[in-house]
Amino acid sequence: MLIAIPDLLDAAALARVRAITDAGEWVDGNVTSGPQAALAKRNEQLAEAGAAAREAGAIILDALGKSPLFVAAALPLKVFPPLFNRYSGGQAFGTHVDNAVRIQRGTEFRVRSDLSMTVFLEAPEAYDGGDLLIEDQYGVQSVKLPAGHAILYPSSSLHRVEPVTRGCRVASFFWLQSMVRDDGARRLLFELDQAVQRLGGQLGQDDRSVIELTGVYHNLLRRWADS
Ligand SMILES: O=C(O)CCC(=O)C(=O)O
Numbered sequence: 001m002l003i004a005i006p007d008l009l010d011a012a013a014l015a016r017v018r019a020i021t022d023a024g025e026w027v028d029g030n031v032t033s034g035p036q037a038a039l040a041k042r043n044e045q046l047a048e049a050g051a052a053a054r055e056a057g058a059i060i061l062d063a064l065g066k067s068p069l070f071v072a073a074a075l076p077l078k079v080f081p082p083l084f085n086r087y088s089g090g091q092a093f094g095t096h097v098d099n100a101v102r103i104q105r106g107t108e109f110r111v112r113s114d115l116s117m118t119v120f121l122e123a124p125e126a127y128d129g130g131d132l133l134i135e136d137q138y139g140v141q142s143v144k145l146p147a148g149h150a151i152l153y154p155s156s157s158l159h160r161v162e163p164v165t166r167g168c169r170v171a172s173f174f175w176l177q178s179m180v181r182d183d184g185a186r187r188l189l190f191e192l193d194q195a196v197q198r199l200g201g202q203l204g205q206d207d208r209s210v211i212e213l214t215g216v217y218h219n220l221l222r223r224w225a226d227s
């Protein structure tokens with residue numbers, strides 16, 4: 001399931017992230033790649049352990065925690081510290097699959113990548129190409145969103161970034177481990193959650209059926225969640 005998170009960053013947060021990342025130290029993107037991804041990947045990345053990635057990453061993590069849509073869709077357990085990349089001058093990232101387990105360098109922190117996320121940090125009009133193409137069970141989905149918007153997609157999918165032929169595409173990208181490992185189960189919970197929220201808005205949160213359905217949601221989550 002692909003889920004767009006509109007306006008994950010508001011204008012002020014986006015401006016702060018860009019001010020920090022633009023002034024940061026950018027290095028060859030292949031510093032974090034395995035040998036297969038290295039063949040496919042041509043971009044730049046903000047130095048992973050640097051202050052810029054940490055500070056800008058903290059703004060993104062804060063925004064994630066405040067987004068009810070993100071929390072409902074991802075049911076996050078552990079989030080890898082956000083990384084930042086940029087593509088220009090024909091750079092691209094060919095078809096690849098993300099590693100199943102990500103270990104934060106120099107630490108014990110490890111995340112099973114259930115979900116991958118890209119937060120777009122540049123206006124789509126400012127660059128040509130750079131679409132994120134994600135192969136899911138319904139075909140190839142093409143994603144290019146306004147700055148501050150994000151896309152959440154299964155880490156199990158093959159995906160790629162098309163060459164950027166004008167301007168510069170800047171993004172944050174990272175992986176997360178969900179409390180609910182199975183994509184199908186997570187999707188059912190999300191659909192149930194969204195429908196119950198809507199029903200609660202129409203019938204009132206004290207409606208008996210709304211309360212019972214909320215109970216069904218939590219009891220399913222209790223069955224399926226790791227913590
Ligand atoms: O730049 C992107 O949107 C995705 C990057 C990506 O797929 C990766 O680094 O594994």
Ligand SMILES: [Fe+2]
Nearest residue numbers: 096097098159
């Ligand atoms: Fe990827």
